[in-house]
Amino acid sequence: MRASRARLACLLLLPTLACQAGGQPPDGSPAPDGPGRSAATAGTDGSLREQALALLDERERALADGDREAFLATVDPDELGFSATQARWFDNLARLPVGDVSFELGDEDALADDFDDGELRLPVEFTMRLRGFDSRPVTDKMVWTFVHEDDVLLAGDRDEQVDVVNGWIPAPWDLAHIEVRRAGGILAVFDEDTSEHAGYVMSDLADATAVVKRHFPDWSGRYVAYGTSDTTAIAEMSGMSVDRTAGVAFPVLARPGGPVAAYRFAVNPTVVGDVLSRGLVFRHELAHVALGATDDRSPVWLMEGAAEYVARSTMPVGARRRIAAYQLGGTSARTLEPTRSFYTGDPTLSYNLAAVVCDYVATTRGEAALWDLVRTFRTARFFSWAQTEDVVRRELGLSTKELSAQALAWARAA
Structure with missing residues (x-):
C-alpha cells in the first residue's frame, strides 16, 4: 500500500496485497525555523529557562559523543518510567547509523506558557539523519518538561496534543528495544520478538531488492525496513485494521509539511515469520519505495x-x-x-x-x-x-x- 506524503502508505490484505493510496504533494514551502536559543519568554523564570537551554546542549553533546552516563544524568531519576525509556532510546540510537544530531529550541509562540511551581515546558526540535539512507536530516517536534529541585532535569519529552497536530508516528526505536541488521544498502530493524527471523528476512529482502531493481534500474536499492512486533505505527498509517494489514510503505518527511527525506516500509510481524508470503509483500512494498513520489x-x-x-x-x-x-x-x-x-x-x-x-x-x-x-x-x-x-x-x-x-x-x- 502507498501512503500520502503527509502520512504514510502501504498495506496488504492477505492473501492479496492491499495498499493505501497516496495524496497530492503538500503545497507550500517548509515552515521557517524556530527562534534561536537566545530568545526570551515573558513570564518565565530566567534562571530556570537558562539552565533548561543549557541542558539541551548537554544532551546534544552526550548523544553525539555516545556518552550514555552523561545523557542519562540529565533525566529526573524520580520519573522511573521516563528514565527507563530514555535509557532504551539512547541504546537504540547507538545501534543505528545516526548523524547530524541536534536539539534546538522550537517556536515558543506555538506553545502555551506552562511555567508553574518549578516546572517549565519548552518546544524542542530533535534532528537526526540515518547516514547513507536519508537524503537530508529529519526533524521531530517535541515538548520537553523540565523540573527544578537541586538541579534542572528533564521529566518528559512528549505532548500528546502536539504529537497529534504534527502527525507524529513513532519509529521502532521510540517503542521497544531494537535489533539492527545491515547488508549492503538494506538496513532492517527488528526487536526481541522478531529478531529470530532476521537472517531469513535479510535474505528475502536482498532477493526482493534484486527483482525490483530489474524493473527500476535507476533506483539506488538503499532503504530502511521495519520488522518489529509493535504495530502502533502500522495502525496509525493503515486504512484497514492491523490484522488485515501486511505492510505499509511511507515517506519520511524532513519536518512536518516539509520535503521527503526517505521512503521506508514496515511489515506486520505476522509477515516477518511467514516464509510463503514474505517475498510477495517485500516486492510489493519495495515497488512503492522505488517509485517514491513518481506515482503520487x-x-x-x-x-x-x-x-x-x-x-x-x-x-x-x-x-x-x-x-x-x-x-x-x-x-x-x-x-x-x-x-x-x-x-x-x-x-x-x-x-x-x-x-x-x-x-x-x-x-x-x-x-x-x-x-x-x-x-x-x-x-x-x-x-x-x-x-x-x-x-x-x-x-x-x-x-x-x-x-x-x-x-x-x-x-x-x-
Whole structure:
C-alpha cells in the first residue's frame, strides 16, 4: 500500500496485497525555523529557562559523543518510567547509523506558557539523519518538561496534543528495544520478538531488492525496513485494521509539511515469520519505495496494481494469468477505482482486478507502457478523480472498464 506524503502508505490484505493510496504533494514551502536559543519568554523564570537551554546542549553533546552516563544524568531519576525509556532510546540510537544530531529550541509562540511551581515546558526540535539512507536530516517536534529541585532535569519529552497536530508516528526505536541488521544498502530493524527471523528476512529482502531493481534500474536499492512486533505505527498509517494489514510503505518527511527525506516500509510481524508470503509483500512494498513520489498523482488502482504487477513478476506469465482467472472467478468488467474507496468495500477484488489490468498492459504492450502511464499522471491536468478516465483513454485508447474487460478475457484464455 502507498501512503500520502503527509502520512504514510502501504498495506496488504492477505492473501492479496492491499495498499493505501497516496495524496497530492503538500503545497507550500517548509515552515521557517524556530527562534534561536537566545530568545526570551515573558513570564518565565530566567534562571530556570537558562539552565533548561543549557541542558539541551548537554544532551546534544552526550548523544553525539555516545556518552550514555552523561545523557542519562540529565533525566529526573524520580520519573522511573521516563528514565527507563530514555535509557532504551539512547541504546537504540547507538545501534543505528545516526548523524547530524541536534536539539534546538522550537517556536515558543506555538506553545502555551506552562511555567508553574518549578516546572517549565519548552518546544524542542530533535534532528537526526540515518547516514547513507536519508537524503537530508529529519526533524521531530517535541515538548520537553523540565523540573527544578537541586538541579534542572528533564521529566518528559512528549505532548500528546502536539504529537497529534504534527502527525507524529513513532519509529521502532521510540517503542521497544531494537535489533539492527545491515547488508549492503538494506538496513532492517527488528526487536526481541522478531529478531529470530532476521537472517531469513535479510535474505528475502536482498532477493526482493534484486527483482525490483530489474524493473527500476535507476533506483539506488538503499532503504530502511521495519520488522518489529509493535504495530502502533502500522495502525496509525493503515486504512484497514492491523490484522488485515501486511505492510505499509511511507515517506519520511524532513519536518512536518516539509520535503521527503526517505521512503521506508514496515511489515506486520505476522509477515516477518511467514516464509510463503514474505517475498510477495517485500516486492510489493519495495515497488512503492522505488517509485517514491513518481506515482503520487496516479489513481489508486494504478498505484496498487503496478506494485502488485512487480510483486508477481517472478512467476511465469502463464501462471500469473491462471492465478488471476481463479482469483477473479466470475467478476465482470468494471471501471477501476481511482480513490481511497479502493480499500473499502471489497479490497481483495480491487487489488486482484488492478493487478491483472496492469499485468495485461505490461505484458501485451510492453512494460514501458505501464510506466509511461504512471509518468503521464505525474504531469497530467485533471481536477477530479473522474477525469483520470480521460487520461487513461488518451494514453492507452481505452477506458478502464474496457481495459478490465480485455484483461479478464486475457487471463481466462490461459
